[in-house]
Amino acid sequence: MTELALEVRGLDLTLDPDGRRLHVVRNLDLELRRGEVLGLIGESGSGKTMTGMSLLRLEPEGARLTAEVMRAGEADLLHATESRLRALRGSAVGMIFQDPVGAFNPAKRIAWHAQKVLGRRGITDWRPAAERLLADVDIADSARVLGSYPHQLSGGMLQRALIALVLAANPAVVVADEPTTNLDNIVERQILRLFRRLRRTENAAFLFITHDMTVAASLCDRIAVMYAGEVIEIGTTAQLFENPGHPYTMALIATARALEGGTERLPELPGEPPSIAAPRSGCAFSSRCPRRMAACTRAPIPMIALEGERRVRCLLHG
Numbered sequence: 090m091t092e093l094a095l096e097v098r099g100l101d102l103t104l105d106p107d108g109r110r111l112h113v114v115r116n117l118d119l120e121l122r123r124g125e126v127l128g129l130i131g132e133s134g135s136g137k138t139m140t141g142m143s144l145l146r147l148e149p150e151g152a153r154l155t156a157e158v159m160r161a162g163e164a165d166l167l168h169a170t171e172s173r174l175r176a177l178r179g180s181a182v183g184m185i186f187q188d189p190v191g192a193f194n195p196a197k198r199i200a201w202h203a204q205k206v207l208g209r210r211g212i213t214d215w216r217p218a219a220e221r222l223l224a225d226v227d228i229a230d231s232a233r234v235l236g237s238y239p240h241q242l243s244g245g246m247l248q249r250a251l252i253a254l255v256l257a258a259n260p261a262v263v264v265a266d267e268p269t270t271n272l273d274n275i276v277e278r279q280i281l282r283l284f285r286r287l288r289r290t291e292n293a294a295f296l297f298i299t300h301d302m303t304v305a306a307s308l309c310d311r312i313a314v315m316y317a318g319e320v321i322e323i324g325t326t327a328q329l330f331e332n333p334g335h336p337y338t339m340a341l342i343a344t345a346r347a348l349e350g351g352t353e354r355l356p357e358l359p360g361e362p363p364s365i366a367a368p369r370s371g372c373a374f375s376s377r378c379p380r381r382m383a384a385c386t387r388a389p390i391p392m393i394a395l396e397g398e399r400r401v402r403c404l405l406h407g
């Protein structure tokens with residue numbers, strides 16, 4: 090069995106809505122080990138969701154996706170046919186969305202969904218297995234939940250049920266895209282606690298997409314920071330927080346600290362949000378960067394290796 094749960098090298102995704110070429114994911118490399126949680130963080134429009142959708146090969150129609158390697162466990166996501174991809178969605182890569190409602194058939198009870206997922210794994214005596222799955226996500230009254238239609242459950246309960254069903258398929262990778270954004274604070278904390286526990290007990294690796302640095306810090310082993318379609322820094326959570334290497338990461342952390350400290354006026358990044366229109370030269374953050382140098386806009390900035398597995402796309406380091 091491959092050591093890596095996820096290996097992505099050189100992922101590029103371009104869209105062409107009404108003739109404007111948008112380069113939404115650029116030369117992206119990601120590796121995840123089993124049992125690891127990698128946070129993918131960045132502001133709105135930085136390409137986080139498109140990265141997650143690419144891993145499921147659910148890129149928008151008309152999109153152009155290229156990569157050198159895209160594997161989840163043993164599965165080759167890059168060269169799979171559409172029918173193979175349909176089988177791999179869920180079984181190799183699972184997805185937990187911001188809004189769990191869309192993941193369920195509204196006309197069917199939770200039991201129907203559980204039976205379907207477990208049936209695919211050849212489990213015919215599905216009820217005891219479904220009850221165990223729900224217990225694993227801290228649902229005590231499994232009989233009630235299994236007998237409910239999706240609209241009869243609260244957002245938090247439905248998100249738990251979705252997490253249970255996604256994990257039931259035993260995927261190598263779970264992409265969780267802002268899974269707590271629509272939940273109130275108490276339920277959000279409960280779900281984050283659940284993720285922290287599941288990562289120790291499950292075989293899967295998690296790609297946890299969030300725009301919230303504090304949430305990422307509380308859950309993730311490593312964090313990848315995205316800006317305008319590129320990963321601009323990646324490292325362990327401790328490395329990023331104690332010694333951020335990219336001025337954009339520094340700004341994100343300053344904002345997170347200010348929020349934690351109850352500051353009312355947040356430090357604001359000067360300048361316009363980035364453009365993802367292709368082509369561009371140099372660092373997309375340079376127009377807002379307090380440490381900009383002449384070389385920053387001349388040519389694409391390479392990923393620079395720092396200590397351990399830390400990488401930074403910034404000329405301050407090379």
Ligand SMILES: Nc1ncnc2c1ncn2[C@@H]1O[C@H](COP(=O)(O)OP(=O)(O)OP(=O)(O)O)[C@@H](O)[C@H]1O
Pocket residue numbers: 104106111113131132133134135136137138139140149300365
């Ligand atoms: N179907 C589409 N057609 C055209 N552009 C799209 C489409 N889907 C996404 N985009 C663009 O791709 C870019 C990346 O979007 P993406 O949803 O991945 O960002 P994000 O980082 O997940 O943001 P958010 O935190 O707001 O979800 C955005 O500029 C978005 O407008």
